[in-house]
Amino acid sequence: MNIASHLTANADVMNGPTWHLPDTSGSAALERTLKTHRRGHRAGSMIELEGGKSNVTYCVLSGWLSLSKSMPDGQRQIIDFALPGDILNPTSADNASSTLQIEAVTYTTVSAIPRNIWGSLTDGLPQLSLLENRIIAGTFSRFSERMLRLGKGSAEARIAYALIELYIRLSAIGQVHGDSFHLPLTQQTLGEFVGLSSVHVCRMVRRLSRLGVISMEGHMAITILDMGTLANIAGIDPGRLENSIIPRL
Amino acid sequence: MNIASHLTANADVMNGPTWHLPDTSGSAALERTLKTHRRGHRAGSMIELEGGKSNVTYCVLSGWLSLSKSMPDGQRQIIDFALPGDILNPTSADNASSTLQIEAVTYTTVSAIPRNIWGSLTDGLPQLSLLENRIIAGTFSRFSERMLRLGKGSAEARIAYALIELYIRLSAIGQVHGDSFHLPLTQQTLGEFVGLSSVHVCRMVRRLSRLGVISMEGHMAITILDMGTLANIAGIDPGRLENSIIPRL
DNA sequence: TAACCAGATTGACCCGTGTCAATCGAAAGC
DNA sequence: GCTTTCGATTGACACGGGTCAATCTGGTTA
Numbered sequence: 001m002n003i004a005s006h007l008t009a010n011a012d013v014m015n016g017p018t019w020h021l022p023d024t025s026g027s028a029a030l031e032r033t034l035k036t037h038r039r040g041h042r043a044g045s046m047i048e049l050e051g052g053k054s055n056v057t058y059c060v061l062s063g064w065l066s067l068s069k070s071m072p073d074g075q076r077q078i079i080d081f082a083l084p085g086d087i088l089n090p091t092s093a094d095n096a097s098s099t100l101q102i103e104a105v106t107y108t109t110v111s112a113i114p115r116n117i118w119g120s121l122t123d124g125l126p127q128l129s130l131l132e133n134r135i136i137a138g139t140f141s142r143f144s145e146r147m148l149r150l151g152k153g154s155a156e157a158r159i160a161y162a163l164i165e166l167y168i169r170l171s172a173i174g175q176v177h178g179d180s181f182h183l184p185l186t187q188q189t190l191g192e193f194v195g196l197s198s199v200h201v202c203r204m205v206r207r208l209s210r211l212g213v214i215s216m217e218g219h220m221a222i223t224i225l226d227m228g229t230l231a232n233i234a235g236i237d238p239g240r241l242e243n244s245i246i247p248r249l
Numbered sequence: 250m251n252i253a254s255h256l257t258a259n260a261d262v263m264n265g266p267t268w269h270l271p272d273t274s275g276s277a278a279l280e281r282t283l284k285t286h287r288r289g290h291r292a293g294s295m296i297e298l299e300g301g302k303s304n305v306t307y308c309v310l311s312g313w314l315s316l317s318k319s320m321p322d323g324q325r326q327i328i329d330f331a332l333p334g335d336i337l338n339p340t341s342a343d344n345a346s347s348t349l350q351i352e353a354v355t356y357t358t359v360s361a362i363p364r365n366i367w368g369s370l371t372d373g374l375p376q377l378s379l380l381e382n383r384i385i386a387g388t389f390s391r392f393s394e395r396m397l398r399l400g401k402g403s404a405e406a407r408i409a410y411a412l413i414e415l416y417i418r419l420s421a422i423g424q425v426h427g428d429s430f431h432l433p434l435t436q437q438t439l440g441e442f443v444g445l446s447s448v449h450v451c452r453m454v455r456r457l458s459r460l461g462v463i464s465m466e467g468h469m470a471i472t473i474l475d476m477g478t479l480a481n482i483a484g485i486d487p488g489r490l491e492n493s494i495i496p497r498l
Numbered sequence: 499t500a501a502c503c504a505g506a507t508t509g510a511c512c513c514g515t516g517t518c519a520a521t522c523g524a525a526a527g528c
Numbered sequence: 529g530c531t532t533t534c535g536a537t538t539g540a541c542a543c544g545g546g547t548c549a550a551t552c553t554g555g556t557t558a
Contacts, residue, residue: 069397071484077400079393099390136385141348143392144328148318150399151326151444155545186505195400197546202507218554235320404515435535446516451537467524 030121030128034059037111041104048102057118058088063108064184067100068192078193080142081105081166085173087135106184150195153235158194159204160234163214167224180223208233279370279377283308286360290353297351306367307337312357313433316349317441327442329391330354330415334422336384355433399444402484407443408453409483412463416473429472457482 038061041047047065048054058065065082079100082088088102113121122129142165149158163183170181183190187205188198196204208214213226213233224230287310290296296314297303307314314331328349331337337351362370371378391414398407412432419430432439436454437447445453457463462479464472473479 067393069393071397071401071406072486073484075401077397079396100393140388140392143389143396144316144318144349147328147392147396147399148320148326150396151441152320152324157320187507188505192400198505199507199547200545202505203545206507235322237321436537437535447535448517448537449515451535452515455537 027125027127030125033113033117033121034061034111037113038109039112041108041110043104043106043108045104046101047104047108047110048100054089055115056089056112057115058082058102059111059113060084060086060088061109061111064105065108065110066103066105066189066193068103069100076192077195078189080139081169081193083169083173084175087132105189149235155194155196155200155204156207156233157235158196159190159201160208160213160230161236162190162194163222163224164227164230164234164236167222178223179225179227180221183220183222185220276374276376279374282362282366282370283310283360286362287358288361290357290359292353292355292357294353295350296353296357296359297349303338304364305338305361306364307331307351308360308362309333309335309337310358310360313354314357314359315352315354315438315442317352318349325441326444327438329388330418330442332418332422333424336381354438398484404443404445404449404453405456405482406484407445408439408450409457409462409479410485411439411443412471412473413476413480413483413485416471427472428474428476429470432469432471434469 041063047058060082062084065086065088066078067080067082067088068076068078070076082102122132145161145165149161153161166183167176167181170176175181185193186198187201191198191201194201205214205216208230209216211229213224213230215223215225217223290312296307309331311333314335314337315327316329316331316337317325317327319325331351371381394410394414398410402410415432416425416430419425424430434442435447436450440447440450443450454463454465457479458465460478462473462475462482464474466472
């Protein structure tokens with residue numbers, strides 16, 4: 001079965017970043033800088049607090065990060081996941097304080113690069129600022145699709161879409177094998193991502209399993225059995241299923 | 250939101266809109282380009298269809314635009330409003346097709362500038378790319394806050410937040426007088442923005458009115474009577490309220 | 499091995515929001 | 529002036545998803 005034909009629905013979501021630059025010449029400085037500022041974070045550890053001001057650019061080397069916001073009563077909404085290859089904060093205005101809480105979902109290695117060093121890197125590496133732009137465009141596209149589901153999608157559609165979105169992003173960085181991928185999230189966390197209670201996440205996941213659309217081994221290994229149906233449930237317009245390739249830089 | 254700090258779009262249609270960049274030297278070319286590509290759109294007219302590929306950058310000179318996405322069944326979610334001074338599509342990847350439907354909410358004047366011309370403008374005007382970055386950062390921040398309300402906010406909180414967000418944005422471009430502003434939206438449209446049915450929008454607006462938090466004259470002139478309570482309902486952290494609302498730049 | 503614990507699962511019940519439909523009000527057109 | 533029309537308003541009712549609470553499961557620690 002040709003999964004790729006179904007992925008075309010949301011090509012923009014697939015602007016998944018990788019660290020493969022189109023032209024590697026001159027990227028030695030980048031490699032060196034990434035290595036110098038590299039550090040690891042245990043799963044669950046807080047990397048940046050909401051409200052704190054940050055003047056570094058994060059490059060995710062491995063693992064998952066969650067970017068979240070909370071209501072005053074403590075209810076948390078995950079705004080986005082950052083996956084390997086992602087760049088965070090590339091364009092925040094100089095005076096802007098980060099209002100996002102950044103947390104390691106899994107063990108994560110990131111390079112936290114001071115803004116000015118990052119700036120000089122991008123100045124010297126046009127491919128890098130191109131990559132930045134692609135990541136920004138991909139982020140906006142992802143946010144838009146997600147807002148659509150948050151505003152107008154049923155619980156089932158939200159779950160289905162989240163699975164597809166993550167499938168596509170992971171696929172772009174080579175972390176999908178066959179039609180299976182590792183989803184390092186509790187149902188609680190997945191719920192915070194799609195705006196549902198963990199209980200209802202459970203109900204929806206079980207329903208999708210019963211329908212034979214997905215299957216789960218353990219509680220973190222997902223296999224997509226019927227991408228066509230899943231996409232349909234997710235509210236992905238079949239008319240937009242066109243041939244396009246995952247943009248790999 | 251933070252757009253106005255470095256740019257003011259004066260929506261005087263007769264004299265032509267003027268954009269004030271922090272350093273006006275060299276902006277003559279910008280002025281000329283804006284004027285050359287200027288065009289008007291009647292309220293309700295479609296500017297760009299979802300799925301169409303666009304290779305222009307839009308500068309909003311006057312009026313409101315809505316950027317929206319739809320589910321296959323036609324349910325529409327407004328992703329964002331674009332107000333005077335906004336720049337659309339500044340960084341979309343070259344191959345990226347616009348997946349947003351862009352529509353004029355009111356009579357609108359925009360400059361639709363071909364991507365390559367826009368590129369040469371920003372190359373020559375560092376202030377302009379700085380402005381771009383600020384707009385991107387502001388959009389990102391706005392989307393995050395909105396996703397939080399869509400995922401975790403009650404209907405009342407969503408309405409309250411939407412009013413405050415628009416109040417702040419309009420305030421930044423000088424379109425708030427006292428505590429009143431013109432809201433050129435039907436309840437249906439407001440509902441498509443906050444993810445509620447028009448009927449429930451009505452209920453919430455009426456409730457806020459009864460509470461004495463806002464008042465409406467006609468159905469488009471909003472006055473915020475009690476910003477503290479409104480912000481509280483919106484789930485805005487009181488400590489952060491001063492940062493985002495008070496500052497008139 | 500047994501106790502333990504976090505997360506998944508399931509059922510019962512409640513409530514917020516959507517839907518439907520009727521009515522009202524005001525602006526626009528004839 | 530009268531009619532038309534679109535949007536606001538309100539009530540009645542249905543239902544999706546939240547909440548609470550009771551297991552169940554698998555992995556971890558003593």
